[in-house]
Amino acid sequence: MYSDYTVGSPIADKAAPDGPIETRWERRRFGMKLVNPTNKRKLHIIMVGTGLAGGAGAASLGELGYQVSSFCYQDSPRRAHSIAAQGGINAAKNYRNDGDSVYRLFYDTVKGGDFRARESNVHRLAEISRQIIDQCVAQGVPFAREYGGLLDTRSFGGVQVSRTFYARGQTGQQLLIGAYQALERQIDAGNVTMYARHEMLELVIVDGRARGIVARDMVTGEITTHLADAVVLASGGYGNVFYLSTNAKGCNVTASWRAHRKGALFANPCYTQIHPTCIPVSGDHQSKLTLMSESLRNDGRVWVPKRVGDDRAPNDIPHDERDYFLERQYPAFGNLVPRDIASRAAKNVCDEKRGVGPTGLGVYLDFDDAIQRLGRSAVAAKYGNLFQMYERITGEDPYQVPMRIFPAVHYTMGGLWVDYDLQSTIPGLYVAGEANFSDHGANRLGASALMQGLADGYFVLPNTIGDYLASNKLAPVEPDHPEVVAAHREVTDRIEKLLSIKGNRTVDSFHRELGHIMWDYCGMERTEEGLRKALDRIPELRREFWNNVIVPGTGAELNQSLEKAGRVADFLELAELMCLDALHRTESCGGHFRAESQTEDGEADRDDENFSYAAAWEYQGAGVAPVLHKEDLVFEYVHPTKRSYK
DSSP: OTTOOEEOOOOOOTTOOOSOGGGHHHHHHHHSOOOOHHHHTTOEEEEEOOSHHHHHHHHHHHHHTOEEEEEOSSSSGGGSGGGGOOSOEEOOOOTTOSSOOHHHHHHHHHHHTTTOSOHHHHHHHHHHHHHHHHHHHHHTOOOOBOTTSSBOEEOOTTOSSOOEEOSTTOHHHHHHHHHHHHHHHHHHHTSEEEETTEEEEEEEEETTEEEEEEEEETTTOOEEEEEOSEEEEOOOOOGGGGSSSSSOTTOOSHHHHHHHHTTOOEEOTTOEEEEEEEOOOOOTTOSOOOBOOGGGGGTOEEEEESSTTOOSOGGGSOGGGEEOHHHHHOTTTGGGSOHHHHHHHHHHHHHTTOOOSTTSOOEEEEOHHHHHHHOHHHHHHHHHHHHHHHHHHHSOOTTTSOEEEEEEEEEEOOEEOOOTTSBOSSTTEEEOGGGBOSSOTTSOOTTOHHHHHHIIIIIIHHHHHHHHHHHOOOOOOOTTOHHHHHHHHHHHHHHHHHHHOOOSBOHHHHHHHHHHHHHHHHSSSBOHHHHHHHHHHHHHHHHHHHHHBOOOSOSSSOOHHHHHHHHHHHHHHHHHHHHHHHHHOOSOBTTBOBTTSBOTTSOBOOOHHHHOEEEEEEOOSTTSOOEEEEEEOOOSSSOOOOOOOO
16 A cells, blocks of 8 residues: 555755854855856756746846756746735844844744754754845835834744834735846846746656756647756745645646656655635635735734624624634734644634634634724735735725635645755755745744745855856766657657546546545644545545546647646645655644644644654655655754743
8 A cells, every 4th residue: 555655764964064053054155166157157057937936046046157047837937926925024134123133033933843844954044034135125125114214024923023024915026026137137148048838847867967857838839858957946835736725726746746756855745834814715616715914913813703603793793702712822922823823723713613704614803903003094004905905805895894714725844855955866956945845844934935935046056056066077968868858758648648538527626626635634634544535535536537537639739728637647646645744744743733643732742752854755656655764853952842832
């Protein structure tokens, strides 16, 4: 059976320096080999993805003089999903003089990830956070400012300082425009070649090293091979395996999964973040969910009626008959507890039949107190576009009645395993942003995704990839090399297979059913029984897919059904690995909550003695039990304790 996995040799991060954590990144940078500026022009790097990590990375590498080929499946780099991020970006600037520091950001991130992240990576991220703000201000990113002109900040979950820089509710959009402008400058300079509407469908490996990709032109259907000296995947997360998520519908795992099938280990796939602040599901017609920024929990209060079955309008329920359950359960952090804790708390009150809305799967996010205290105009200045978005979608005015929210799949902390240099287990293959597993552990603190994407793209990759290129003499690879030809053939064979099945079930019907399985058995709460049910059903669904899916049209044209079919085929394999990872980890930590492993008061019960490691899985074939490689996590500075926000 698939669950009868084997344990292989341990894996270690050999690139990470030792010694004082405060100087590790500086010492690692100094120890790296450099590429002569003239030689950089002779070296070619492929960047897959144009979000914050990919856009910033391609722009920075182009600025350094490398020849870069940048790929995205959108019609413009500006449409990468990073544009949808709303609330802000963390940085340890301590402008509020409220006790923040690099070390506190480091501490909060390790604790927020439930002690399942690497200390070295997290401390580097905290250090670089300060440089990111300076970089973005220099690019003209319009961060919010206080009356005196200084950059403004607000609070996010899991911290007790104000360190989140923001641009109303459009922070991701403004940051992406900054990276996009830098990228377009390099395209104009001739250092970056842009391939929009191209989807990576295979990784090319020659002599054990990543040397290129095979991509499909999504407009003409042409399959082309692109060769380089190194490849970077910055292709985002895999939350759409659940079908309904806050991700753009095009977000997928294919680039990462192609690399995984070629030998790149996949780490911690079960670590999925459920965001507590999303507009609830309204019916079976939906194809995605809408995020309402975590920043709303700065001034919004979360509550449900105290009495079961209380169906009065929210404004008719007196304050003393409301249960502000986050404030009651977690008085130290209140409504700003981390996302995993807020999500489970909302689920619990709905399980008690105190949920609100037509389905009973919702809680209120109320701004009445903030409007009375600050005034409507002040609230509108902070959150106006978010309020407008909510009203357009629901038809309800959040200035007059509370928002209704409920948890939904948002971000994935798992991803391809990388070392300190962001290099995967395939030499020459680097992974940046949400596509890797490195920085967040079992739970990501709000406003840290943008921080990691820009840190990887602007500051980490431009250093580490140069060390690889300077340390290895790479002979040119010819297009007729057997491995190149084989990779191209794999893509065409897969497309022909999908088009030839001629079944009677649509791709979306398979995706929706897979999503139900994953949400029911590998969602906010997991059990051994449920995970085993999923591991029984997913292989059956995958076999049915490959025998009964219908993909109309041809491969030599714009064919969205074909695009979706390839992505869902990969989701069907990934889903099995996610459930296996969740089954093997018989503890609760962060976004991974096993019902069998909880404290008396319903909190996650970690098992540090047996599970203080990153689980890195090695592919053995579709439906074949993978091999588990463990990377032990060592905590020298932030020692694991019971995570408490009370």
